[in-house]
Amino acid sequence: MPDWVSLCVLISLFISLLTVAGYILYSGLLSDITVLTGSPPVKKITFAYKFKQGPYKNCGELFKESHSIGPKLSCLGVYYDDPRKVPGPQCRYAVGSILSEGENEVDEELVKSFETSGFNVYSFPEVTHVVTTSFPRRTHLSVLLGITRVYPRLGVYIKERRLCAHPFLEIYREGQIEFMAPLARQGDFYVPEVRQAEKSLSELEETHSDSEVSGAESNSEYSSGSGVLLSDSRETSLAASSVCSAPVQDQGDGNYRGRSSRETSFKELDWEPTGGQLADQKSLEAPTQEWWGAVGGEE
Incomplete structure (x- = not known):
């Protein structure tokens, strides 16, 4: 009898x-x-x-929260x-829901619902080239x-090709997760709060700086933590923004953000999408600082 129990x-364990x-x-x-450079x-x-x-x-x-509204x-x-x-407490991110794509109209009722809950609304442009790939989203573990x-x-991929790709976007659709980082007009993917923080930091650094700076440098928006140069310009060319001059060895080992577990499981949060689911004005035209996304391990 004990043999049958064992x-x-x-069998149950197997x-x-x-x-x-x-x-x-x-x-x-x-x-x-499959990582590609091409259309977004x-x-x-x-x-x-x-x-x-x-x-x-x-x-x-x-x-x-975003998923619960839409x-x-x-x-x-x-x-x-x-x-x-950048220390964890200083890392910046924006999370929400896509209200419309392309020429589709935005549902004003949804906009009101999000705004009532404290969300802001912003638009990202369509760019011609991005670094992109996708991953199946079949279970909570897929994330x-x-x-x-x-x-x-x-x-x-980015390191081998010496590309400037930032910021990094994750789009959660029904059945798959799309990853992308623009190679052009990167500044247009920075929400106003990031720009304001960069501007405030720049002004603070200028106030306390004892060194002489040129007119162009004094108007710069530079984040020493992220290495991102932002410009108020809404235009930049692919050729100018896709290749950087900083040394390749500064790019690190290619492990992104250390969010291997995100240390917060979407399963634990009971969230599962079901959607149809900067130096001067010339900084984006001819970037000289390498920034290829938040690649690395989170402390």
């Missing part, structure tokens, strides 16, 4: 292990990841968002800083696997 336990392994495989453990997965978008400053691990709450909308996360260089597997590939 056998049943072993079936459990097979189930777990199948779940992980189905979630995307071995899915192909989205056209011009208008989205409702909340801007936050702090560890990226806290972004899950905003995804959950459950049929695709969710979007935009990450601005490199946590290898974790996607972040863990995709960003190292993006880091290697």
